[in-house]
Amino acid sequence: MSTDVVTDRAADRPADRGPGPAVPIDRSALTAVHRTVLDWYQANARDLPWRRPGTTAWAVLVSEVMLQQTPVSRVEPAWRAWMDRWPAPADLAAAPAAEVLRAWDRLGYPRRALRLQECARAVVDRHGGVVPDTEDALLALPGIGAYTAAAVAAFTYGRRAVVLDTNVRRVLGRALEGRALPAPALGRAERERAAGYVPEDRETSVRWNVGVMELGALVCTARSPRCERCPLQTRCAWVRAGRPADAHAATRRRQAWHGTDRQVRGRIMAALRDAPDGWTAESALLQAGADGADPAALPDPRQPARALASLVADGLAVRGDDGHPSRYRLP
DNA sequence: AATGCGGGGGT
DNA sequence: ACCCCAGCATT
Structure with missing residues (x-):
């Protein structure tokens, strides 16, 4: 059995060209990657407040919305104060919008605060105040997109889902596909590949999703990855390829800020x-x-x-x- | 598929 | 200075 994680065919295929196989990686190698990430997560997971047992589905949903483009370090205190003030959907639904926006403070993208309140009202009106437990129903809520729906379904309801955020995309791209960074836009082909990497077993899939995300957040970071601390280092397709540069560097243009x-x-x-x-x-x-x-x-x-x-x-x-x-x- | 949308901390 | 962050809605 080859120890290579990526098959030759997958490595030679141009990035994002054609559908390709759902799983361009040896099955047993993928299982080893699963086990490695699960073990690493068990030993290295952060003690984030929304991960503690007993956290309500609504509290997890609120954390996910706050975490949309806002770093964990800034979300943590804001989330604590927020949940203390409005613990349930009905509480937020009844709050004055001005108070909601003030409490949102400087988390950024204040539309998210309005959408979160609309979401609270939708949960109350459509679901009797209970956060729905299917991805489809979650996706229909205001401010809830593909990532957040999958994350809530997986992390609070134990569903098998394809949780695909910037961290997961980066880790999968590097370890399994040999890319420095994911493509600027998430396309269907990438989503299907990621789906093929999710373990079949439901409980395992949940730990895999959160584990890969955590690995991306703590070790396999965008800027200066700590490969020497990475449990996948010896298997990583990107490391094996000599850590090639980002193929999309030229087209990856940062949105301006000053004067905008x-x-x-x-x-x-x-x-x-x-x-x-x-x-x-x-x-x-x-x-x-x-x-x-x-x-x-x-x-x-x-x-x-x-x-x-x-x-x-x-x-x-x-x-x-x-x-x-x-x-x-x-x- | 591309664009607009905050704000702050790390490098 | 520049880069990136548990994305979403709209066009």
Whole structure:
């Protein structure tokens, strides 16, 4: 039996070309990878609060939504305070949206907070306050996509699912497919390959999903992977290939931040949150959007107004009525 | 398939 | 400075 994890055929196939076999890896080698990751996870898992026994499905769901593009270190304290304040879907459903957005604070992408509250209301209205236990039903909830639906189904209900986040994609891409980093976009072919890697046994699949994710978060990191600490080091297709560079490096372009509408929106949201109960004058918001300067001095003088209008369109801010048309507040 | 959407900490 | 983070909704 070969000790190579990746078959020659799989290694030679151009990245993301054609469907290919669902499992381009030797079956017994895959089983060994499963066992290795499960053992490693048992010895190295972090003690994250949402992993503790007794955590409700709703609490897990909230953690997953907060973790959408926000690192664990920042989510942890926010999640504790949040769950302390709104422990059940009905609690969040009944809260004023402004309070929800204020509690969201600087986790980023505040639309997620609105969606999470919509999700709470949907759970109450459609499911009697009980988080649904199937991926399809979860996927139908606001703010719940493929990853979060799979994660909740697997981690709180013990379902066999294809949990495919940035960590899992990176570990699978490296260890089993020899890539430095996953493709910028998650396509059908990659999803099908990942599905083929999930252990058949239900309980094993749950530990595999969380184990691979943890390995990606702690060892097989994007920037400087700690291969010397990796339990898959001797099997890793990427290491065996000499850790080749990222094939998508040229097309992988970071979204700009300085001077963008997103940055300006963020400043305006911060200003809106700082007005505890009352309204904020439009002029103050535009100035906040310009980072305290005169908006007219910006390269694009209309940017703060545009950003504020987009926040209103997104339901993150509301404008005063006819009596106070130039004042705004959180919804 | 591509784009827009926050914010902060690690390197 | 740059990069990345347990993605989702919309086009």
